[in-house]
Amino acid sequence: MTTHAPSDNRSGPILLVEDNEVNRDMLIRRLKRAGFAVIWAGDGEEALAQMRQHQPSLVLLDINLPIKDGWQTCKEAREDADLRHIPIVALTAHAMDSDRLAALEAGFDDYATKPIDFPELVAKIQGFLNA
């Protein structure tokens, strides 16, 4: 029961959810340089609030987050009729195959391992935005 047309999604900003300040600032700067509109959140709770408020076109969601971790945040977004259509890409330093599978099963649309391969991440984002 989406109330937003897909075109609305594509026009929204990218939401980056990351608690590590150094990594967050770096990624925001690089995404902006690549031409994306970026908003950010430092924890899961704030991320859900930002999603409701700004209807981002895509969420880059870290897994290890304070207050509400990435798994829980993703789960709640998938259960929310207003948010479930927004693509969510997991960002994590957990690099095992089992972690990737767990992320895809938990409802993430894609998965990027730290250290981030930036060109690949950009390609993934564009893939979702042009879908």
Add this chain to the structure above:
Amino acid sequence: MNRLLNDIRNRSLSLRARMYLFSAAILTLFAINVATHVWGSFARNESLLAYRDSVTATQLLTELGQSLEAHRQRVLVLATLRETTDDSLGQEEQQAAVEDLNSMASQLRGLGAISAEGAEDYYRRLHQSASTLLADWRQFYDDYNSTTREIALDTASVAYEDTLERLEELDGQQERLAVERSAAIDATISLTDRITVIGFVTTIAVTLFLVISLIAKTNARLRRLKKGAQRFGSGDLSHRIETHHDAGEILDLARTFNDMSSKLHYAIEEVRAAQSEADAANAAKSMFLANVSHELRTPLNAIIGYSEMLQDELGDGNPIDSDQFHHDLGTIILSGRQLLALINDILDLAKIETGKMPVALETFQPDALIFQVCDALAPLVAQNHNQLDLDIDRDSMTEMCSDPAKLQQIVTNLFSNACKFTEHGTIAVHAAMADGVLTLVVADTGIGMTPEQQDKVFEAFVQADAQTSTQYGGTGLGLAIVKDFCEMLGGNIQVESAPDAGSRFTVRLPAAPESDRASA
């Protein structure tokens, strides 16, 4: 014997005892049969002999009667001749007559020999009469040639009649005896036949009963064994075969089976325990690797990300913001240093976990070492606007024989940890020695920990909260290493803390290794 009776009462005989009892019973029955048969044959034989005697006696009686009659004819003829003629009796004739008399006497004796039991009286009377008759006849022959004497034939005639009568009486008696004895033989035969038949039927019945009951009993016990063995085979090793019905070999077998099962059970439990220990060790190793990978990737993400970004910015031809550039390079360097510290900690931890971390014992002054570390880390105190409360009780301090490098790392890690989690507070370091034990307290007025966080604070890769890792930095390995080092040096570490009430770590280390103090 008592035991055997007891066993019989409890119906718990061994297979062997059962077989022996069965064999004894069957043999006894067989012996009874044989005895019956022997007695029967004997009785039949006895009766048969007596019967034969009766028949022989009857025969002899007939012969004797005939001889007597023939001789009387002869005597009568001779008597008539003597009266009518004067012919004397020739020597030879007389001889033949006497022999005839003798043969009759011997016939009479023969009759006497076989006239026993129930015929003696008759025989005695016959013998009396016949002896008189024979004596009369002998007299007759003696007197025959004498002219002077009269022959007393009258007497002989009376004796003859008498003898014949007795002869008939005895004959009748012998016939009655023969009938009686033949009836006795029939009775004996039928009795022994009956006993033999009953004996054989009983033997067969008892044998059949014993064999069937033996088979049934043994079968039931073997079935229980088989069932038990099958349950063991299917993996139910806690099963025990019931043994209270059994005795002897089957009981031994059942017990052996039960023993085998419990030993197997024990062995499998051991293997399982070893397996799960190995699994746990493997899981811990995998977890360690996953954690190491995770920890290394976080600073690398910053290093690679910032480096690529700076490269991009340099390449796009726009003017460089020199302050920003300088700050970004600082971030890269900081992350690099953090990565190095992390690698060192991981190597230490790996060495500790594989037991390859050496302890280098030296004699040193602990107060000096603690002071130097705190002095060197003074800038960390100032960073978060904290104050240092350093109290080293130098008077109590003696020389210490331990690993100074490890003590240094213990102090460093605890100190920097306290500085990291405290702002606008106090970092207190107190040290004193008593009873050969160095007590070092590092306390702060920082954010503190909940009891749950305290439980896990010495585990590798655990900071009290995922948030603290990113907010306060650090590898999350420092306290794990401190705890391991304390234990390697023969001491321990304790923590007291409450949220927002600071943390207090207390280290106790022996001034000398365990063996030295024991001998001192």
